[in-house]
Amino acid sequence: MSGDVSDTTELQPLDLESSRVSVQIPAVRYDQQGEMSDDERIGIAMRNFVKDFGRVAAIYMESCVHCGACAEACHYYVQTGDPRYTPIWKLEPFKQAYKREASPLAPVYRLLNLKSKVTVKQLREWQELIYDSCxxxxxxxxxxxxxxxIATLVGLARHGMFQAGLVPHELWAVAERAKREGSPLGATAQVFEDRVDWMGDEHEVEMHMNEDQADYLVTMSSIEIQKYPESMAAIAKVMNAIDASWTFHSDGYEATNFGMLSGNAEWQKAMTVKIIETAIKVGAKAVILPECGHAYGALRWQGANQYGKPLPFRVMHVSEFLAELVTNGRLKLNQVDRSVTFHDPCQVSRRGGATQAPRVVLKALGVDLREMQDSAEYNWCCGGGGGVVTIHRADALRYKTFEIKMRQVNETGAQMLLSTCANCRQTFDDGQEHFHWDKTMHSLLELVADNIVETEQ
Amino acid sequence: MDLLTFARGPALQAAFTIFLIGTFWRLLGVLLLRRKLDHSEPRQPALAGAFKGQIAHLWPYQPFASRVMASYLLGYAFHIGLVVVIFFYLPHILFIQDLFGVSWPALPHAVVNAVGGITLMALVALLVKRLMNPVTRLISNFDDYFTWFVTVTPLVTGMLAVAQVGARYETLLALHLLSVALLLIWFPFGKLMHAFFFVAARATTGMIFERRGTHS
Structure with missing residues (x-):
């Protein structure tokens, strides 16, 4: 079933704590799920790829002039010099399929056989490009x-790859577990409730769980629940400090969406709708998304489209929420006399538009913000987004891309490293361990929670 | 019918017809596809992004400049060069006036000639880059090379005709017109269509990101 040496299975899911084995078996470079013939596989891949093929994707497919500029922006190409990592090349079989099957000139291409049929062999070869290196x-x-x-097109390509059972195995297993248990990392509803209780006791902060009605539905990412549970205490402190009506809810708490990352459109929808329905049930005015990048894209920009109509509540990344609180004066913060550099999570900043929110919060904290050379919407990815951090065989490549980040962070000379994404944080932690680096990633939310000015009620 | 009469008459007419029908077919085939309504709550109105996108992608953003500037400059050199040569060379203006009845001042022959030379050099440099750079070599296909060929041929035959080098003027002019016909026929089938699609792509991405409160 699996083509690499990872021991991640349905029964033994991904474990982010223990040391990682990331040996590649050179002869086998792809994973495969399910039993089907090559013909079936390719048919399913192509059908699911073109299924969502609307005007937007078609315009993109028609516009490329093969100038190669995209390679120069991609951390995989820049760090390796391997032309296969050229972003538009990652879509080559899908461009071929579009031209042959779906474009306005498709009949001409087929008649003259100008573009040959995409083969399973090609897709297997491209699995690394669609998943490990994007x-x-x-x-x-x-x-x-x-x-x-191009990022949107890679997302569409993953739809085809998932249905054809051509997903890197760990990513597939994580997504499958998220669908089955409600969380990719074993944070089931019961585990979540237990850990919220634990954090409430540990930090002596009042937790709100499964309230019938609340203005704010607060969600978490499983990485935080399992690896950085202090986040739960931190958001509770903030919520309590502003005297908000808020709740966690065991019906809709998991904000990560591995359906989206792995390419399973149905699972993506199911995971999103869970949060939406919970928010409606408790009459939330806003859903607060955790420090997680892709969760923001999944609910803020794709959520209503998954649901099929506008959402009756606001969707805010926690950094936007904090920015609003410090701006309207509801949250007063102590001054933090430190130099800080901030890593923008791509999905919140470049692709989400909430670029200024963390900077507003940092200003309120009074830190000396030292931006990296390419910051805000031009930031370099940590290398762990898009589900890549789950894929063991991609580790060596991921570390290579992480070198950019270390260099840029070091250049700032800042005392403290902050971000607003637990997945980035986990990637930084792993990179730190790998390189024996002296910088540790911290959470902006936790820094805020530690510096709330308690006001006399 | 001699070659020049054929090139001037039926060849160009047929080529224009294929160009028009093909271009409309391919544009409409894409632009008439459905686009799902975006239900997400916009951070700001999206429309301005359609215009901002056109401007923003005219020039590389600063963080990318050092890595892509050479390609941009070569690209601009030949695009602007082609516009100058096609639309500001006196015989071309007369040809257009003959067809459509409109005209405008021409640039001096010497200027157009020099620009033609620069354009040719830029196109050759980009071909060399396409062949030598591992990225462009990998991602290039028949369309890239054939499109280069049909773009360069009218330029070269035109410059030869002006200089009257290599054959009789009438023959060179006929070859020039035939190469233009080839360009027009190929236009709807290959990447020359980016002349239209770039507006659509920049508008699309520009609006998506404007809606999200950032830029494309």
């Missing part, structure tokens, strides 16, 4: 003279 960070979109949003 975090869908979208930096290539910004450099493209035609403005082709």
């Amino acid at each position: 975090t869908m960070c979208g930096r290539c979109t910004m450099v493209c003279p035609m403005s082709i949003d």
